[in-house]
Amino acid sequence: MTRLPFVEEEQSLVPIWDSDREFLMHLKTAEAWNCMNARASSEGINLRIVSAFRSVAQQEGIIERKRRKGLSDADIFRVNAPAGFSEHHSGRAIDITTDGYLPLEEEFEDSKAFHWLNENAKVFGFALSYPRNNQFGIAYEPWHWLYKEK
Template identity: 40%
Template sequence: MNQAELKARTEQVLRDLGIDPLVIAHRTLPYFEEVSEHLLVDAETNVETGKIYRLTAAAAAAWHNMKQQAAADGVAIYLVSAYRSLDYQAGLLLAKQDAGIPPDVFFTSLAPPGCSEHHTGCAVDINTPGCDEVTGVFGETEAFIWLSANAARFGFVMSFPPDNPWGFIYEPWHWCWHSNS
């Protein structure tokens, strides 16, 4: 699918959820292809919940290498999210709607289905022990300082720094693996 087709698909998903696509019309959001599930591998299992996080094989290998180096440097990092399907992302929106949060608010922290790097199988949400997951506090941890200095060597880039052009909040926990970096 090209960008126009991906955009049309996102707008249809939004309409199906009862959300007017106009709410994101002013945003220059990127659209991503959804990875085929057969290309995903189990990257990590949450020790507490047993939830399995999946990534593409290459992203998983890069994650393992990075995690191993972090551990060697005395820094513990683990996954709290990885691959999420479009349907799953739509479910997250539905939950926000059910909670009475308006779309123009939740779309600053949650990507519309089709615009999330998570369905590429290359994006990860990272946490470290003692930190509330997916909160700005992660940006003040040793783990974040380590990632800022080292993640690029493993191909991981922080997607949403402060004042990013896509209108997402600062997400120090969200990193995406890029094959060409």
């Protein structure tokens, strides 16, 4: 498994509200998300944010809580990046779900929202980071989309 390090974004984070929760994103990612979400809504597609920016310290907390629950490092790092190695540190990655689906589950790929994203996300600068059988050996994550500056 090869994960790349990501620098924690500090300068250009802006708040985005979704489902009464505040998320932080890099400014350009937030602009692109707002455009994409508005288009999706206008086409009857419901997109909801599960997670956006995450600090290195928050990532350490996630891993620590899983260790305390008794999960092995092998199990943890199959689905979580080590602290310092998550695309979420960059403020450019968004985990997306839609009404009627459990967040962060592979079944999201069966949703109308996922099909819409597959067709349209690239127009707004978003790409799936970890498709099935990806080169990084990281678990398939149909919910995890990264904004790549155009």
